[in-house]
Amino acid sequence: MPSASERTMAAAATPGATPAARVSAPRPVGRIVQVALVLVLAAGVLSFPALAPNPYILSAGIVVLNYAVLSTSWNFVGGFTGYISLGHGALAGLGAYGTALLVTRAGLPSFVALVVAALLVAALAVPIGFAALRVRGASFVIVSIALVLILLLVFQSWSSLTGGSRGLVVPRPFPGLLRPEHHRVFYFLFAALLGLALLAWWLIDRSRFGLGLKAIREDEDKAEALGTPTFAYKLVVFVVSAGFTGLAGGLYALWFGDLDPVFQFSILTGSYMVLMALLGGVRNLFGPLVGALVVGIALEYFKVEFGDTQLHLVATGVLLALVVLFMPDGVLPAVGGLLNRLFRPAQSSIREVTAGELRDQRAAEAQEREPVDAGTTAGSGEVRP
Amino acid sequence: MTEVRSLATESLTKAFGGVVALDGATVEFRHGQVNALIGPNGSGKTTFFNCVTGMIRPDSGQTTYRGRDITRKAPHAIVRAGVGRTFQLCRVFPRMTALDNVLAAVRPAGLTGLLRGARARDEVDRARGWLTRLGIEHLADVEARNMSWGQQKLLELAGVLMGDPETVLLDEPAGGVNPALLDRIGTLVRELNAEGRTFVIVEHNMDLVMSVSDHIVVFDRGRPIAEGPPSLIRSDERVLGAYLGV
Numbered sequence: 001m002p003s004a005s006e007r008t009m010a011a012a013a014t015p016g017a018t019p020a021a022r023v024s025a026p027r028p029v030g031r032i033v034q035v036a037l038v039l040v041l042a043a044g045v046l047s048f049p050a051l052a053p054n055p056y057i058l059s060a061g062i063v064v065l066n067y068a069v070l071s072t073s074w075n076f077v078g079g080f081t082g083y084i085s086l087g088h089g090a091l092a093g094l095g096a097y098g099t100a101l102l103v104t105r106a107g108l109p110s111f112v113a114l115v116v117a118a119l120l121v122a123a124l125a126v127p128i129g130f131a132a133l134r135v136r137g138a139s140f141v142i143v144s145i146a147l148v149l150i151l152l153l154v155f156q157s158w159s160s161l162t163g164g165s166r167g168l169v170v171p172r173p174f175p176g177l178l179r180p181e182h183h184r185v186f187y188f189l190f191a192a193l194l195g196l197a198l199l200a201w202w203l204i205d206r207s208r209f210g211l212g213l214k215a216i217r218e219d220e221d222k223a224e225a226l227g228t229p230t231f232a233y234k235l236v237v238f239v240v241s242a243g244f245t246g247l248a249g250g251l252y253a254l255w256f257g258d259l260d261p262v263f264q265f266s267i268l269t270g271s272y273m274v275l276m277a278l279l280g281g282v283r284n285l286f287g288p289l290v291g292a293l294v295v296g297i298a299l300e301y302f303k304v305e306f307g308d309t310q311l312h313l314v315a316t317g318v319l320l321a322l323v324v325l326f327m328p329d330g331v332l333p334a335v336g337g338l339l340n341r342l343f344r345p346a347q348s349s350i351r352e353v354t355a356g357e358l359r360d361q362r363a364a365e366a367q368e369r370e371p372v373d374a375g376t377t378a379g380s381g382e383v384r385p
Numbered sequence: 386m387t388e389v390r391s392l393a394t395e396s397l398t399k400a401f402g403g404v405v406a407l408d409g410a411t412v413e414f415r416h417g418q419v420n421a422l423i424g425p426n427g428s429g430k431t432t433f434f435n436c437v438t439g440m441i442r443p444d445s446g447q448t449t450y451r452g453r454d455i456t457r458k459a460p461h462a463i464v465r466a467g468v469g470r471t472f473q474l475c476r477v478f479p480r481m482t483a484l485d486n487v488l489a490a491v492r493p494a495g496l497t498g499l500l501r502g503a504r505a506r507d508e509v510d511r512a513r514g515w516l517t518r519l520g521i522e523h524l525a526d527v528e529a530r531n532m533s534w535g536q537q538k539l540l541e542l543a544g545v546l547m548g549d550p551e552t553v554l555l556d557e558p559a560g561g562v563n564p565a566l567l568d569r570i571g572t573l574v575r576e577l578n579a580e581g582r583t584f585v586i587v588e589h590n591m592d593l594v595m596s597v598s599d600h601i602v603v604f605d606r607g608r609p610i611a612e613g614p615p616s617l618i619r620s621d622e623r624v625l626g627a628y629l630g631v
C-alpha cells in the first residue's frame with residue numbers, strides 16, 4: 001500500500017497529472033558502462049585467434065562469427081519491422097553460390113566476385129521483397145519459407161550450373177596459405193563484416209528512417225496514416241538486409257570452399273538466425289551477436305559431443321521454448337533490467353504498472369477502507385453498554 | 386468566410402459483401418471551418434473516413450482535396466497532401482515513448498533527411514511543444530502502453546498535429562473520455578481552427594458537435610441526408626427521424 005507521502009507527492013505533481021506520470025520507461029544502463037562493454041566485447045572478439053589453442057577452435061570461432069553476421073543481417077528486417085523471415089538462409093545461399101559461380105565460371109577475383117554477388121542478391125531482393133512484403137504475420141513467414149524450398153529445388157536440379165547435390169568446389173582466394181593461416185585471415189574478415197553490419201544497424205537505429213521502421217513494427221497502418229511510406233521503407237530495409245546476408249554467405253563460400261544445396265538452402269539456417277536474434281534481443285544492436293555466441297557455441301558443443309545424433313536440434317528447440325517463455329524480449333533486455341534493479345534500487349522502486357492497473361488498485365484500496373471505517377463505527381457503538 | 390472547397394467526395398460507394406456501407410455519398414466539407422459528420426451507428430461515417438484517407442479502396446466514386454483528385458492515393462500520400470487523421474479506437478505505438486510517438490510523424494525529405502538522427506534538437510523541441518500544448522509533456526518519456534486511455538487519445542492527436550496537416554479528421558474524439566478532457570478537446574479544436582486548421586469530426590456527443598462545429602453533415606445509410614449549421618440541424622426533421630426513428 002502506498003504511503004501517505006507518496007500520495008501527496010503524486011497529488012503535488014503537475015496539475016492534471018495522473019498516477020501514470022510517475023511510471024517512467026525502463027532506464028538504460030549508464031552510457032559509460034555501455035561503451036565499456038562494447039570495448040570489452042570488441043577486444044574479446046579480436047584477441048580470440050591469438051588465444052585459440054588449435055585450428056579447430058579457431059574455425060568454430062569463424063562459424064560463430066558467421067552466425068553473428070547472418071543474425072545481425074536478419075535483424076535489419078526482423079528487429080526493425082517485426083517481419084519474421086525464415087527465408088534468409090536462401091539469401092545467404094544465393095550469396096554463396098553467386099560468389100562461387102562468379103569465381104569459377106566468370107573468372108572474377110574472389111573478393112570482387114563476393115561484392116558483385118552481394119549486389120546481385122540485393123537486386124534480387126527487390127522483386128522478392130516486392131512480392132513477400134505485401135503480406136504480414138504468419139503469411140509472410142510462409143512466403144519466406146517457400147523462397148528457401150523453391151531455391152533448394154532449383155539449385156539441386158540445375159546441376160549443369162550448380163553441380164547439383166554433388167556440390168560445388170570454390171577455389172581458395174589465398175592458395176599459398178596453410179590452413180591455420182587461412183582460418184586466421186577469414187576470422188578477421190568475418191569480424192570486419194560483423195563490424196560493418198553492426199555499424200549500419202546502429203546508424204539506422206538512431207535515424208528517422210529507423211524510427212519509421214519501428215513504427216511499422218508497432219502498428220503498420222497507423223505508421224502509414226501518419227505519413228510514412230511503409231512499403232518503400234520495408235522494401236529498402238529488406239534489400240539492405242539481403243545485401244549483408246549475401247555478403248555473409250559469399251564470405252562463407254570463400255572460406256569453406258565447398259557448397260551443397262541441402263545446407264545452403266536450408267530452413268535451419270533461417271531458423272538459427274531467428275533464434276539467435278530472439279535470444280539476444282531483437283531491439284538491441286548486440287542482441288543477435290549475443291544470441292549467436294550462445295547458440296553457436298552450444299551447437300558446436302552438441303555436434304562435437306553427440307555428433308551422430310540429432311540432439312543439437314532438440315537442444316535448439318528447448319532453448320527457443322525457454323527464451324520465448326521466460327525472456328520474450330531476449331537476454332540483453334532481461335540482463336539490463338536486472339542490472340537496473342541491482343544498481344538503482346531507489347529508481348526501480350517506482351512501480352512499473354499501467355495507469356489502468358493503478359486505477360484498479362486504488363479502487364480496491366478504497367473498498368478496503370470503507371468496510372474498515374464501517375467496522376470502527378460499529379465497534380465504537382459496541383463499547384457502550 | 387470565403388467558400389473554398391476542402392475535402393469533397395463525389396458518389397462514393399463501398400460495399401462489404403452484401404452490406405452497403407457507402408451508397409453514393411456526395412459530400413463537401415468547408416475549408417477553414419470545423420465540420421462535423423454525424424449519424425447513427427452503422428451509417429457509414431468511419432467507412433467514409435477510411436475511404437477518403439486511402440485506408441480502404443472505394444468501389445466507385447471520387448475524392449478530391451482542394452480540387453485535386455486523391456481517390457487512388459496511398460494513405461501516406463494523402464497525409465502529404467495535407468490531410469491527417471485519428472482513429473476511432475485510438476491508435477498509438479504502444480512500446481514507444483510519448484516523445485517518439487510524436488517524432489514518428491516527422492516526414493523526412495531525401496536520403497540525408499532519412500539518415501538524420503531521429504532526435505534532432507529542432508524536431509524534439511517541436512514535438513515537446515505539441516505534448517505541452519496537449520498537457521501531456523510530463524509523460525514524454527513514458528511508453529504509450531503505460532498511459533491511460535485519455536492520455537493516449539491526446540498523444541494520438543499530438544502525433545497527427547506534429548505532421549502539420551492543414552485538415553484534421555477526428556474519429557470520435559470524445560469516445561471514452563471524461564467531461565473535463567472533453568472540454569479541453571473542444572477548446573483545442575476551436576483554438577487550432579482559429580489558427581487556420583480545418584477539421585472534420587465524426588462524433589456522437591451532440592454537446593461537443595453543437596458547440597464546436599460551423600457546419601454539420603448528417604449521414605444515414607451511407608449517404609448524407611442533411612447539412613447545415615448547428616442551429617438548422619438541431620431542428621431538422623429528417624435528422625430527428627434518423628436518430629430517433631420517428
